[in-house]
Amino acid sequence: MQMRIGGTETASLDEAWIEIKNPSTGELVDRVPAGTAEDMARAVDAAGIAFDTWKKKTLRERGMILFRAAEKVREQHKDLARLLTMEQGKPLRESIDEVRGYANILEFYGGISAHQSGETIRLGSAGDCLVVREPLGVCGAIIPWNMPVIIMGWKVGPALLAGNTLVLKPASSTPLTNLNLAKILDEAGLPPGVLNVVTGTGEQAGEALVRHPDVRKISFTGSCATGMRVKELTSHHLKDVTLELGGSDPMIVLNDAHIDHAVEGALRGRFYNAGQTCTAVKRLYVQEGVADIFIQKLKERVSALNVGNGLGPKIDMGPLNSSGQREIISQAVENTRNNQDGKIIEGGCALKGKAYESGYFYRPTLVTDVTPKSPLITEEIFGPVLPVMSVPNLEAAIREANNTRFGLGASVWTTNLHSAKKVFDEVHAGIIWVNRHLTLPPEVPFGGTGGSGIGRENGQDSLDQYSQTKSLFLNW
Structure with missing residues (x-):
C-alpha cells in the first residue's frame, strides 16, 4: 500500500518498505513505504499549495465533506474494521466500534460547522471590534498504534473543519486503515493536498514532520518521552502543540x-x-x-x-x-x-x-x-x-x-x-x-494535566485550538 500525497497514492523516494504483520498470527498483511524527510517535505509542500484554496471554503462546505466521508465510512465499516483487527489485533467487535466512532467524530464536526460565528465587541465611543477565527495553515498529526482510527478522527475532524490542511504520520505498525480512511475523504470531495498521509518511522518521517518550518501546529498522541521530544523540537519555530501522553x-x-x-x-x-x-x-x-x-x-x-x-x-x-x-x-x-x-x-x-x-x-x-x-x-x-x-x-x-x-x-x-x-x-x-469509565463521545473535551500532556482533543475546544483569532477594529 502506498502513501497519499497531494491526493494521490505515491511511493517513497527511497526504496525501503515497512512490513505490517498480524499480531495474532505473525503473518504479513501488507507493506508500506518507509517515508523519509524528503517525502515529508513533499507532503508539506502539497499541503501548503492546497491551503490557499481550502481556507476559502465556507465552514458549511467543509462540513459537508466530513458528512459525506462519514456516510461512506459507515457503508464500508465491516471491511475497515476487519483490516484494523488484522493490523492492530483487537477483537473485531472493538474494531467495529472504533470505526463507527470515527464516523461519529466526522459527523459531529460536520454538524457544528453551521453554528460557528465570530464576535462583535461594542466599545462605545471608541468604536466596535469584529473578532473572527482563522485557520493556522499546514498542521501535522502523529498518531499511535493503539487506537489509530479514533485518534485519526480526533485530529482530522477539527483540523480540516477549521480550514487547515494536514499532514498525518500514522504509527509504523498500523497505517493501513488510516490510508483507507484518507482515500475515503478524497472520494467524499476533499481537494488534493488537503490531507496527506506519510508512512514511516518516528525517527525518520515523524521527526521530519515536527522539524519542518512550514508546519504551524503539531498534534501528537504517544509516549511521554516522545512527547517531550516533540515539545522541544516545536519550540524552535514557536509551533502550536497538542500533546496527549497517556496516563495511569x-x-x-x-x-x-x-x-x-x-x-x-x-x-x-x-x-x-x-x-x-x-x-x-x-x-x-x-x-x-x-x-x-x-x-x-x-x-x-x-x-x-x-x-x-x-x-x-x-x-x-x-x-x-x-x-x-x-x-x-x-x-x-x-x-x-x-x-x-x-x-x-x-x-x-x-x-x-x-x-x-x-x-x-x-x-x-x-x-x-x-x-x-x-x-x-x-x-x-x-x-x-x-x-x-x-x-x-x-x-x-x-x-x-x-x-x-x-x-x-x-x-x-x-x-x-x-x-x-x-x-x-x-x-x-x-x-x-x-459509575463508568472509558466513554469519550466527540462532544466532550479530552486531555490531561501534568505528565499527561497539554491541550485538548474533541469538542469545540479542539476546533478552537486549530484556529486563531483575528480582530478588526472599527472606529466610526
Whole structure:
C-alpha cells in the first residue's frame, strides 16, 4: 500500500518498505513505504499549495465533506474494521466500534460547522471590534498504534473543519486503515493536498514532520518521552502543540457502589483493547468494606475472558500489538513477582499452546497487595495487568489517586452524589467519570494535566485550538 500525497497514492523516494504483520498470527498483511524527510517535505509542500484554496471554503462546505466521508465510512465499516483487527489485533467487535466512532467524530464536526460565528465587541465611543477565527495553515498529526482510527478522527475532524490542511504520520505498525480512511475523504470531495498521509518511522518521517518550518501546529498522541521530544523540537519555530501522553488512570470503588456494575466496569476499563488504551483503568482502589467480594467477583470474570485471534468468534481480548510490547508487560509482572511488590492472583504469563504460538498473547492479569512504589503503580502499564489495592476510606483513595505524575482520567463508583463531587473537585485529571469509565463521545473535551500532556482533543475546544483569532477594529 502506498502513501497519499497531494491526493494521490505515491511511493517513497527511497526504496525501503515497512512490513505490517498480524499480531495474532505473525503473518504479513501488507507493506508500506518507509517515508523519509524528503517525502515529508513533499507532503508539506502539497499541503501548503492546497491551503490557499481550502481556507476559502465556507465552514458549511467543509462540513459537508466530513458528512459525506462519514456516510461512506459507515457503508464500508465491516471491511475497515476487519483490516484494523488484522493490523492492530483487537477483537473485531472493538474494531467495529472504533470505526463507527470515527464516523461519529466526522459527523459531529460536520454538524457544528453551521453554528460557528465570530464576535462583535461594542466599545462605545471608541468604536466596535469584529473578532473572527482563522485557520493556522499546514498542521501535522502523529498518531499511535493503539487506537489509530479514533485518534485519526480526533485530529482530522477539527483540523480540516477549521480550514487547515494536514499532514498525518500514522504509527509504523498500523497505517493501513488510516490510508483507507484518507482515500475515503478524497472520494467524499476533499481537494488534493488537503490531507496527506506519510508512512514511516518516528525517527525518520515523524521527526521530519515536527522539524519542518512550514508546519504551524503539531498534534501528537504517544509516549511521554516522545512527547517531550516533540515539545522541544516545536519550540524552535514557536509551533502550536497538542500533546496527549497517556496516563495511569485510577478507578475508585466505594462501599455503597453497585458491586456487579463496578466489576464489569473494571473488566472493560482495563482489558478493553488488551489494556492498550490511554484512559484504561490502570490502578484500582476498593474500599475495605467491599474489597474481598469485589476482588473475588473480578477474579472470576477475568479468568473467564476468552483470549485469541481478534477475527475469531466470541473473543474478549486479542493480542498485544507487538512482541516488544509483550516483553515490556512480561518484564513488569516478573519484576513484581521477584521483588514481592504484589500478589499475582490471576494470569501473570504469556499464553501457551498452538493457537497462541505465533501471536503476541498475554494472559489477563490481576495483582493484589501492590506496594505504592511498585512500577505497576508509578508507571503507565500499557497492557492487560490490573493492580488492585484496598483503601480505608474516600480520603485515602483520593490521596492515592493523586500520587502520580499523570492526570488524564479517573472514575469513581458510588451511589453518593457528595462522594462523586468530592472526587471531581479533588482528583487531578482532565476527565472524571461517575459509575463508568472509558466513554469519550466527540462532544466532550479530552486531555490531561501534568505528565499527561497539554491541550485538548474533541469538542469545540479542539476546533478552537486549530484556529486563531483575528480582530478588526472599527472606529466610526
